[in-house]
Amino acid sequence: MKVENPAERCTSSGGEDFFNITPLWSSGEGIYSEIVLSSRIRLARNLAAFKFPILSSVKEIEEVFAFISERISFVPIFSLAHFSAFEHKLLLERHLVSNELLKEIAGRGVGIFSGESISFMLNEEDHLRMQSIVSGLELALAYKKLNELDDTFSTSLGFAFSPKFGYLTSCPTNVGTGMRASVLLHLPALVHSSKIRKIVDNLASIGFIVRGFHSESAHIEGNFFHLSTQPTIGRKEEDLISGLHKIVMQLIEYENSARELLLKNAHLQVEDKIWRAMSILKSARLLSVDEFVNLSSAVRLGVGLGILKDVKISTLNQLLIFVQPAHLGKLLGEPKELAEYDMRRAMYVRELLNKGG
């Protein structure tokens, strides 16, 4: 397993280093990657020999950190204290840490592997929150990657497990597999045709969770959706994954039908919207995150429909990461005023897209 050093990657000095590295999931090479941006598996694990983090003192949490660091020393683990506050923001924007984890620094840490396709948080809600994230609709692949790590860690660390309930976690909803499988979907035609509301309601009624682009909020932005399994006791990992896979395959079919209909009934309107979005991204001098996300959705649709031929999905994915404030600051220097972010964002997007990305 190739292990990169996140501390090296995230130094605030250069910029170049971090800039050159994009997460593997953003390659756009997975199947259906124009509609399914990424597949993600998360496993929650706790050490049998220690109290759960939520019940622990700082000292106990630091003991867990030391224990884990020693037992799995073949993996570089970094304390949050190794990073600056600015670097915490970078990690957050890359979804490598959670807001929850950043609330405390002492005893909290992070591990990042293989181009960010595997990472874990130490002493968040649970002792270990491992995640695997890959391009396209590849839930089984993501699970396979993470499962190997889980086995290794299990042997070294000894996880809290009940034969009756399964893996034990801080939050009762995670007890069992401790797993959550999720995908990030792009469903512009279903949003445009107003079918999405009913679909979301149906998905919720059969036990799935649907969230907007910023997974914390239910607000729909840029026609992006996080779809994930509800954690459930008594179901196997494979069943949860195949259930989600089936649902996603169905959504892809719905989305493609809606696209065909859209092209049939409003071809010019769709083309107009796509070309305008592309040219605004290529020429704007000021750009907010929200506007970028929305315009990039139209461009992504344009790529999917074969209307825009010179844009790569990987470029659009890369932009989704690097238009965020901390990433812009890393690339172009921290701006003096908040308003400068919009200028730098526009500059960055313009450069990347005019390069013929």
Add this chain to the structure above:
Amino acid sequence: MKVENPAERCTSSGGEDFFNITPLWSSGEGIYSEIVLSSRIRLARNLAAFKFPILSSVKEIEEVFAFISERISFVPIFSLAHFSAFEHKLLLERHLVSNELLKEIAGRGVGIFSGESISFMLNEEDHLRMQSIVSGLELALAYKKLNELDDTFSTSLGFAFSPKFGYLTSCPTNVGTGMRASVLLHLPALVHSSKIRKIVDNLASIGFIVRGFHSESAHIEGNFFHLSTQPTIGRKEEDLISGLHKIVMQLIEYENSARELLLKNAHLQVEDKIWRAMSILKSARLLSVDEFVNLSSAVRLGVGLGILKDVKISTLNQLLIFVQPAHLGKLLGEPKELAEYDMRRAMYVRELLNKGG
């Protein structure tokens, strides 16, 4: 005086012929032509030997038409009946005829000279409505051109003139010089800084008329304004013209100050707006007249500020004429559905601007 044959130019058959001819005023070569699109002089004249058109029967109007055609046979005059209904729309869009003139066909006619820089209507409200229109702020030049024609016509036709009141016209407000001088102005910075309302009020209070882009309505579109003299008894042509000239010079100064301030206080916002406008015009697949007029205003400002270097004012002027429905129909064939106009307009604008106009 070079005389072109408007009937040849306006046949509905070819398209190419009409397409290739743009009015001389659109050249953008006159002074201040980025702010002052055109200067226009209009003279209202009536024949002493005949009743005014509004008091005449169709037969009498046709007699006037015959009389004028015979007396000034060195100029080709065309009856409206020579043109198709579609060609009437073309003439209207070029401001060579008025809606008023088109209400009746019999005995009504039009003469067009020198790349449309001089034209006249026969038997509109007055027997003769002559106009001269030139690029930029060139009121004296426009007047000089028209004055020569006026003298020639006067000798041949004998105009109704009272030593006390001056030239006699159908509408009492035109009595005197029968003249109206006007300019088409582009004042985006004054609109943006909200100073325009006060300026318009002031201009009205000292006897000027301010209208929007479509001179019939007071609605402001694309930051374009028609500014004209009130017809006034007892004032000389030269005084009216120099009065308007002075006011326009002042408006140019105000506009330029407002532009400097805008660049100082909101440079990025202005640049952003200009580049977005340009790129939308270069890429849209659907475009209404209103949207074109508004976006072209931002582009025109960009040219004026030196931000857009590859766009010619003449191209923007040409587009203002050719994006109109009849002109589009002439160029690209009459569309079957109304919605097609927006598509053809977008196509035409795209082609012209991407050519590097």
